[in-house]
Amino acid sequence: MGFYVRPKSLGLNSKPLEPDDNLRTSICCLCNGGCGLKVSLDHEGKVQAVFGDLDNPYNKGKICAKPMEIAQTLYGPYRVEYPMKKVDGKFERITWDEALKLIAQKYNHYIQESGTGSIVGITSKIGGSYSKLAHVIFSKLTGMVNYGTGPICMESEFNVRKEIFGNGSSSGPLSDVVKSKILLIVGNNCAQTKAGQFHWILEAKRQGTKIVVIDTRFTETAQVADRFIQIRPGTDGALGMALLKFIIENDLYDQSFVTEHTNGFEQLAQAVESFSLERAADITGVPSNVIQELARDLASRQPGMLFEGRGIVCVNNAGASIRAFEDLMSILGNVGKEGAGIISHINNYGSAKDLIPKKDVVKSDRKRSAEALYQAMEEGEIKMLFIAGNPCVNWPDSRRMTKAIQGLDFVVSHTLFLDDSAMQADIVLPATHWLEEAGVQASVHRVLQWKDQAAATYAEARSGGDLFRQLAKHMGLETSYFPDSPQKAWELERTHNKSIEGITVERMRKTPGGVHFPCSEDGQEAERLYESGVFPTTSGKVELARANDIAIEYIEVFDSPGNQGVSREKYPYLLSTNKVASHYHTICQYSNWAREMEKQPYVEIHPQTAAELGVIDGEQVRLETVTGSLVLSARITLSVPRGYFSTQPYFGLHSPYGQTPANSLFPVAVDPVGGNFANKNIMCTAKAERGQGQ
Amino acid sequence: MQKIYYQAKHCDGCLACEVACIEKKSLTKSLFMAKMEQPVPKARISFEKFGNHYWASICQNCVEAMCVGACMTGAMQYSETGEVVHNLEQCVGCWMCVMVCPFGAVVPLEDAKKVSKCDLCKDEKTPPCVVACTRKALCYCTPEDYENEG
């Protein structure tokens, strides 16, 4: 491996990197792809470069740009170095002790005055396994209610899959694609979003797996697929239901699997009854012979796998689409076999039980949905907020979220960067980066991999694991429940959770690529779920229909939450955010390299729509939805359909981009079945913006 | 194998090579029309100025190329004769090659969301950029010739 230089950022006068013969191994903790990394450090223990780990059997040395960019931001001007307190609108340096004391005092005060429900956490970036466990223990001791990554990423996927199979996790490893005959990729641009692991899909293609991509955009993934099916936005459910109907009617499904292992087949057949090929073709814009061919392909090519993406999960009618496709996989018998199953980045290995005695568990006195959180904050019901994430950018109606946070009494942000949300905080605490924390990382291959701390801890940064233990101490809580190191945390978790009992740190260290879970005490690991044919639902079978006996309820995208009642004359187009390879969540925006790759956010527009609006490439366009408007530069491309706009969700005002977050345009609307916020397919209008900036 | 070599000491930053490259990479093969093409064609050679000096970024066809190692689709490959070649059809625009190239020589094509790089214009006897370089800052020769002539 050669030495790594980035000349455009380093310039001619920069010194070459000092050779580091002792590269440290780590695991990328960004997209749950779980790519192995090699990290080169300078003499102070700071990261100087990040490479792919050639010895990792899953990524085989491939990675995407994101971990490299992230490593670059670690020592940049936006990184928080020490705890700070806001005094008269300005941040002032304080010590950790002062900060913890103040937070503890406020915390106890609000619990007494307004109840445990007056304190919530938005904790999508809480840290690695050590921090997560400490956070769980802390929440149990204090009754803190948390909103994690779920509502903004995978709540619907998780909930619907849990209803069907009894477990929201992915059921087959991505590495199984080489053994499958067909891979159905729906609303997922994994060539960009799981770039480090995409070589598996191409390898499968070389070995004869048919790769079918269903998407609204002609994505990079679609470009290398065997078959691309372009579908109208938000109509995936109808396509899935038509496939189900065709397969059921023509007896193309796996009859023995259906009779032995499923419930609700009749209800399913009834629910899809009206979705003839013609009707589906009308709704989706996919010709009926294409749907028919796909159905036949799915039936004849066994085993098959499914890989869904945010394109059908983060939408306002996600419940129906996810259920349709996963029910489809079930009736085809693509469950619990080699080369069959559902691939996902959701890796839920269950939670540790009985970590603290019942007497010390505090239940929150109020529970709210993610949707109701906004109002509760605005009406003063919530007093204190703990942020480990960036809700002012990545939660919908971001402007409303920012205002709501501003109105709270006391806000704490535990963060890497002084981002949009941290700017609203009263106390900002420096967090460690995942390269600075040991822990366990899951991957899209259903394995758990251990990583040691690679880089030296930066300045005064502390991990969530340390933070919560110390905060508990200041609050006068029992601290003996908290582990004091990542190793001890895993030991504690492992011994309290049957599904990972056999996965010791030692074993993970020794096994290249990590250990599959569940893994019982005797060390037997399960590469894929449900091979025994037993499902963790109450009936022990796959539940093809919902508890209310209706299998799937298709809702049209224009009648879905967020679009319901909105005038189609006034807002004739649809707007989505979609991801690119150089950015992740809101953190890569602080990297110069990411900015070099993605100079500015843009909106993709079909040439005909551009002509309607009278804009040419590069001109400014004002997009408007019911929640507000935003100016972006136009990129005219045939990869999006007519009447559809696509932009990127990453950017914030307090970053080098200085950009109003695209999520400001999305109303607070959730999928009624699964509970995911929608950040796609929201009705909008657009016009050319001439001669004015934002 | 012949490569394009750059000698900074002869370069006065006239950018004639860049212009020649744009012309060659345009659909219309005309510099005048190239400006009006959508997307505007991009040169596979680029310059940066440091004080009075110029530095060119152009593919060096490395023997152990970082871009080939980083490419997850196999779009970046070695040809039979040892050049690094890029297959646009296999490219999915993850831009890892852009990230890792130590010469900054891989050019992202934003509109197509792919990349491209110098392909040595094998259809020509001498690459147009080299022809355009009147000061002989660019030369197209084998490594041995380059070593010998300096």
Ligand code: SF4
């Ligand atoms: S694909 Fe995911 S896990 Fe792999 S390097 Fe990229 S962000 Fe990290």
